[in-house]
Amino acid sequence: MNAPRIEIKSVAILSGGESRRMGVDKAMLTVDGLPLIEKQVSNVRRVFGDIRVLICSGSRRYPIVDHYNVTYLDDTFPAGGPLVGIAQALHSASPEDGDEGHVLVIPCDTLIAPDEIYKVLSSIPPKPEGVVFLQGQRAHPLHGIYSTALADAASAYLAKGGRSVMGFLDGVAVRHVSAPAGWESCLNVNSEPDFKLALAAFFKLTES
Numbered sequence: 001m002n003a004p005r006i007e008i009k010s011v012a013i014l015s016g017g018e019s020r021r022m023g024v025d026k027a028m029l030t031v032d033g034l035p036l037i038e039k040q041v042s043n044v045r046r047v048f049g050d051i052r053v054l055i056c057s058g059s060r061r062y063p064i065v066d067h068y069n070v071t072y073l074d075d076t077f078p079a080g081g082p083l084v085g086i087a088q089a090l091h092s093a094s095p096e097d098g099d100e101g102h103v104l105v106i107p108c109d110t111l112i113a114p115d116e117i118y119k120v121l122s123s124i125p126p127k128p129e130g131v132v133f134l135q136g137q138r139a140h141p142l143h144g145i146y147s148t149a150l151a152d153a154a155s156a157y158l159a160k161g162g163r164s165v166m167g168f169l170d171g172v173a174v175r176h177v178s179a180p181a182g183w184e185s186c187l188n189v190n191s192e193p194d195f196k197l198a199l200a201a202f203f204k205l206t207e208s
Contacts, residue, residue: 006122006132006145009101010052011044012089013037014082014142015060015108016075027062027108029195031202037108041065047115054092054103056085076155081163082107082142083154090151100129101148110143111186111202120177121145130173136184139176141165143187 015027015037027037034042037055044053045068053068058075073088086105093103104118117134126132126147133144142165150172157168179187185201188194 005118006102006125008048008051008104008118008145009095009148010054010089010093011048011104011106011114012054012056012073012085012093013040013106013108014085015055015057015062016082016085025060026189027057029109029189031111031199035062035064036111037062038064040106040108040110040114041068041070043113043115052093054089056082056089077158081165083158083163083165083168086146086165087151087154087158090146090148090154094148094151102126103146103148105142105144105146107142107188109189111189111198112143112183117143118145120180123177124175126175127173130175131169132175132177134179134183134187135176136179136187139166140179140187141169143179 028035031039041053044051053070054073055062055070056073061072073085073092075084076088077084089103089105093101095101104114106114106117121132121134122145124132126145129147129149131144131146134140154168162168182201182205185197189198
């Protein structure tokens with residue numbers, strides 16, 4: 001963890017899913033008395049200051065975080081999945097001078113704090129025009145640091161009908177960072193049983 005940290009231009013929170021299996025908007029699940037999305041945004045503001053916070057939520061809005069000065073990004077491709085949000089975030093964060101930048105991408109349903117995810121991901125630099133994401137028992141490409149140089153390639157992949165994040169990353173320079181012990185259950189939730197397991201794992205982490 002002594003390597004120079006990757007400088008990020010923005011933090012993108014992916015919140016465009018329909019949460020069918022959960023039955024409620026996953027961004028509004030409560031942890032430590034706060035909806036997840038507010039917990040994430042407040043952490044970003046506290047740690048990263050005035051960095052741009054991009055809420056990739058389609059037409060959905062979250063008034064509870066508006067006072068944190070967030071930017072909403074609408075979907076450009078219908079039913080495009082999280083890759084649409086990632087592509088929009090990369091375009092929005094692309095430096096005007098043409099230089100490469102990086103965006104920290106996280107899903108709305110992760111219980112791990114954005115700054116902790118950033119610390120782990122930035123332990124190794126991404127390859128040029130590449131991505132670093134978490135690898136646990138399975139790949140977690142929605143917990144990643146993405147180069148803004150990939151913006152056009154992501155949009156082109158979507159325009160051709162591609163929707164899979166991992167499918168897009170098949171043609172990208174990718175590096176993985178092992179997820180710390182105890183994180184796996186906390187990284188995403190799709191159902192109420194998942195959320196209960198995640199909460200138990202999260203409180204075990206925070207108690208240690």
